[in-house]
Amino acid sequence: MRAAINYNNLTSDIPEKCLDFNMTWEAFGQVPLDEDECLEVPFYKFTEGTDKYEIWHWFEKSFSVCLGEILYGD
Numbered sequence: 001m002r003a004a005i006n007y008n009n010l011t012s013d014i015p016e017k018c019l020d021f022n023m024t025w026e027a028f029g030q031v032p033l034d035e036d037e038c039l040e041v042p043f044y045k046f047t048e049g050t051d052k053y054e055i056w057h058w059f060e061k062s063f064s065v066c067l068g069e070i071l072y073g074d
Contacts (some may be wrong), residue, residue, distance in 0.1 A: 022062040
């Protein structure tokens with residue numbers, strides 16, 4: 001069983017090449033979002049108020065993944 005990931009440990013000084021997609025995605029899943037689906041707290045290099053879709057695009061670009069396929073099986 002893996003230990004819980006604390007999203008506060010993902011600081012912007014960690015190089016992207018050192019991040020693991022699954023661990024980072026799991027950490028992002030812990031971040032609270034407001035009713036507009038924007039961050040309520042900072043996450044990695046994103047500030048409070050960042051729209052989740054901006055972060056999804058970052059995931060796709062940084063990790064060469066298609067979140068539509070991962071989330072919806074498209």
